[in-house]
Amino acid sequence: MKDWLQRHNKGIDRGLALLTTIIISLFCLIPLFWVFSTSLKPMGTEYLIPIEIWPREPTLDAYRQVIKELGFLTPLRNSFIVSLSTAVLCLVVSSTAAYAVARLRFRYKIESLVMLQLGAMIPPVVTIAPTFVLLKSIGLLKSLPAMVIPNVFYCVPLATWLLASYYAELPFELEDAAKVDGFKPFQIFLRVIVPLSLPGMFAAGMFAFIGSYGEFMLASVVTLGVEDVQTIPVAIQNFSFAFRQQWTWISAGVVLALLPVIIIVLVFQRWVIRGLTAGAVKY
Amino acid sequence: MNSTFVSVARILLFYVLIVGLLFLGIVMLARAREYARRRGRPWKYAVVVVGALYLVAALVFVVRPDLAVAPAVLALAGSLALGFGLGGFRRISLREPELALLFVLPAVIGIILFYYYQIAQTVIYSFHNLDHTTKWTSENFVGLANFASVLRSKNFLTALGYTFYFTIVAVFFEFWIGLGMAMTTFWVGKRLTGLLRSIIIIPWAIPPIISAAIWKWFFNADVGFGSLLVQWGIVKQVPLFLVDPVLARHAVILADVWKMSSMIAILMIGGLAIIPQDIYDAAKVDGARGFYRFRRLTLPLLTPTIAVALLFRAMDAIRTFDLIYGLTKGGPGVTTETLSSFAYKFYFSRAQFGLGSAYGVAVFVIVLVLGILYVSRIRRNLRFKGA
Numbered sequence: 149m150k151d152w153l154q155r156h157n158k159g160i161d162r163g164l165a166l167l168t169t170i171i172i173s174l175f176c177l178i179p180l181f182w183v184f185s186t187s188l189k190p191m192g193t194e195y196l197i198p199i200e201i202w203p204r205e206p207t208l209d210a211y212r213q214v215i216k217e218l219g220f221l222t223p224l225r226n227s228f229i230v231s232l233s234t235a236v237l238c239l240v241v242s243s244t245a246a247y248a249v250a251r252l253r254f255r256y257k258i259e260s261l262v263m264l265q266l267g268a269m270i271p272p273v274v275t276i277a278p279t280f281v282l283l284k285s286i287g288l289l290k291s292l293p294a295m296v297i298p299n300v301f302y303c304v305p306l307a308t309w310l311l312a313s314y315y316a317e318l319p320f321e322l323e324d325a326a327k328v329d330g331f332k333p334f335q336i337f338l339r340v341i342v343p344l345s346l347p348g349m350f351a352a353g354m355f356a357f358i359g360s361y362g363e364f365m366l367a368s369v370v371t372l373g374v375e376d377v378q379t380i381p382v383a384i385q386n387f388s389f390a391f392r393q394q395w396t397w398i399s400a401g402v403v404l405a406l407l408p409v410i411i412i413v414l415v416f417q418r419w420v421i422r423g424l425t426a427g428a429v430k431y
Numbered sequence: 432m433n434s435t436f437v438s439v440a441r442i443l444l445f446y447v448l449i450v451g452l453l454f455l456g457i458v459m460l461a462r463a464r465e466y467a468r469r470r471g472r473p474w475k476y477a478v479v480v481v482g483a484l485y486l487v488a489a490l491v492f493v494v495r496p497d498l499a500v501a502p503a504v505l506a507l508a509g510s511l512a513l514g515f516g517l518g519g520f521r522r523i524s525l526r527e528p529e530l531a532l533l534f535v536l537p538a539v540i541g542i543i544l545f546y547y548y549q550i551a552q553t554v555i556y557s558f559h560n561l562d563h564t565t566k567w568t569s570e571n572f573v574g575l576a577n578f579a580s581v582l583r584s585k586n587f588l589t590a591l592g593y594t595f596y597f598t599i600v601a602v603f604f605e606f607w608i609g610l611g612m613a614m615t616t617f618w619v620g621k622r623l624t625g626l627l628r629s630i631i632i633i634p635w636a637i638p639p640i641i642s643a644a645i646w647k648w649f650f651n652a653d654v655g656f657g658s659l660l661v662q663w664g665i666v667k668q669v670p671l672f673l674v675d676p677v678l679a680r681h682a683v684i685l686a687d688v689w690k691m692s693s694m695i696a697i698l699m700i701g702g703l704a705i706i707p708q709d710i711y712d713a714a715k716v717d718g719a720r721g722f723y724r725f726r727r728l729t730l731p732l733l734t735p736t737i738a739v740a741l742l743f744r745a746m747d748a749i750r751t752f753d754l755i756y757g758l759t760k761g762g763p764g765v766t767t768e769t770l771s772s773f774a775y776k777f778y779f780s781r782a783q784f785g786l787g788s789a790y791g792v793a794v795f796v797i798v799l800v801l802g803i804l805y806v807s808r809i810r811r812n813l814r815f816k817g818a
Binding site: 162169172176177182186196241242245249255260262265272274277279292293308333337358362363365369380381384409412413418 | 434435438439442525527528530531532534535537538539541542544545546547548549550552553556608612615618619620623625626627628629630631632633634636637638639640641642644645646647648649651653654656658659662689693697700701746749750752753756757770771774775778779784787788790791792794795798801802805806809
């Protein structure tokens, strides 16, 4: 027995590795699988007992109905508009701030960073009421910009930190060389630093995208029930309220809503980990 | 659509204007201070007075935005006059600290406007008896009455209790599961690492309200996980995950653990990645292995990461809202209500902004304590090279 164990040591290790991978994957994916399988069931069969783990006759009917009859593409489009513009604006604001914090000399560097970071910790429920009143007084309720503008600043602290830690790793000779070449300070930032930090920008932008894609509290308050400006989270919430029993529809909506996020995560997995790690824990 | 465009353009213009004017004012005042140092006493006092005007303008803005214009204009005019008066009209190019100011100002102003200013507003609301119009005057000022009624209500204690219970239990399990997942990704070998990490991140990236919907279906009383257990003969009766108070409380926690273990795992992966490999090699030579290596090496080396991750997660868990709103709406009864979900209910279901704000302030105070701990922990990391 002992001999056998030793001879097959590598194989056993590999087997155990595979096993734990499968267990963790099951933990992470079972609820998603459940929704996915429901979304493929013909309408009404989701309540059949015994429960079908995988539908006997999978169909895409639910997706067709959700898109055609319930107009699910509108919230998808809205969410994309909101998240993309949030990400872009957030990058504009935070990349300059991060540059100042990481590479320029000034006195209140730590204070401004602490201010940003403390701000990020404030629970949304503390600020939501005055923000609602503010947006109402500017007359922005029931519009997409009402979600974009606050979201930009909700994303700024994390993005600033990510970018600052990215900038700090670039060699400091860059500026000196650029100065010798006669670049003005602002040109140094735009022509030297920004092109070199594109991966960091991308990661930070992605965080802003994912964050604002999932933002619910503000969106639910601001839309005031107007369907044309609903984003994905609000639409899903309203769905699961309005069609309480139609879980094939809700599931199809959920799957459609998750597709972009999952694609992004799978494609940019490495950057997510690097970015999040730099953002919260870095020594 | 058109009117939206106009108001967005107006906001943008306003924002740029504020940033520009504030930048101009502060730079001129800073230069004036430098010149004043050479000129002697009276000029120094003038600089201090103008600086105080900025503060007054900011404070007045919190209470009565319309009255803040006068001190702001005065402050701006004062700094321009002092700056040009003392320094003359020479053209001076921007120095590095001034450029830095210009670069951080857009972010800082936004953060002040959307976080700090809003908190001040919430605190003011919490002293008044308000409906959704939030027109606070001296007439509906109620002092601490909102807080008193919050503290006296039984629901507040239930919510407070559940908020803490939720935070402690959820973060405990998230920590161990997350740490386990993170260590596994290092151990399974190169080929599986990428795949495993991608899978681990997925729950984290899912919008919270959508994960609530997913779990609502998973916990469905008729055909959910519970009936599956009955079908497989594991339990006799379908457990009513979202109806039974005790089960509901833990169902919410389970849903949170599923989503947020990933978050901890990601942070831990980062922490584990920076532990130098030679320490492990040395330990191997010494014959340390398995659990001993974990207890004596990994855990101590990981402590800073763990501290930050736990604080970060705890702050996040205390303000949980989306998950509860989507999954149970606080029910059955008020058993799964947290402080955040209560505050939201008071604001937008009952239109009692004053009472809701009192709940909001309560959340804020708790988070603030944790937040200060967190910032003092990470403060070291805030120092970037070249500072």
